[in-house]
Amino acid sequence: MQELAVTYSIGEVAEKFDLSIPTIRYYDKEGLIPNLQKNAAGVRRFSEDNIGTLKLIECLKNAGMPIKDIKQFIQWTLMGDDTLDERYQMFQELRVSVQKQMKQMQETLDTINFKCAYYGKATQDGTEKFVKDEMHLE
Amino acid sequence: MQELAVTYSIGEVAEKFDLSIPTIRYYDKEGLIPNLQKNAAGVRRFSEDNIGTLKLIECLKNAGMPIKDIKQFIQWTLMGDDTLDERYQMFQELRVSVQKQMKQMQETLDTINFKCAYYGKATQDGTEKFVKDEMHLE
């Protein structure tokens, strides 16, 4: 019984993740995509597993994690069950960090909303003069 | 009647905003802090107004705005009421961008929470084997 393994070209993957082809090659060179196979001609073929790794990489990048830390995490996954504690701790710290970032971003959004109201009024008035006084002294 | 103007040294400001002194000088050099005065000896003295500008700079940085765009905004504020439309539009676009970032960060947090649960179980088991199957099939 044969396994029919679906794979993707680097171009397809780039499209899928909205990353440039050189970026994906760079991630590969950095060791972020383990077990990435190449065909006889040396062309990369991405498995579903590799796609999963890339999804996780994108998640960690969004969390603000630097490439070298992502690399460290990938190394840990390759080392098996001995590194479960490190990985668990990493995600717990990451959670705290992301929660902090979200709180901060909410404050940022509040300020921006205030500024939108401020400039909305100011553009209506055609000047900052009135809104400036209004909003500063109660 | 004299105004007694409270001012701060660069060291105090650095402390207050948790920025390095060179970073603040760099912002000044980039023109991000208009009307920043220096005393007779050439030493910067930060007014409440300058502090307000720095607060806004921090907000815009948190929103992911690059320094050159922040600079552009500061230029606009210096040009007066003629640039109200530009500033209003900038903040409206920034709002959309930050809302998008927050949504993305929530998804990131969801993934991280899942991973925390996954590795919590795995560390208890001492192996990924069980939790891997459990969480993938069903």
Next chain:
DNA sequence: TAATCATCTGAACCTAACTTTAGGTAAAGG
């Protein structure tokens, strides 16, 4: 008076994360 601070300037340096360049290979279409 001497030394220690905190500050200054201009210029060089640094790091992360890519991007670009140059030159080359393999398969598919006309």
Next chain:
DNA sequence: CCTTTACCTAAAGTTAGGTTCAGATGATTA
């Protein structure tokens, strides 16, 4: 058979956002 397309490598280049360095100044403390 020729050309276009999609891919390859290694190495150099780029950009943002600072940081570090070298040498100088002025105010305070021992």
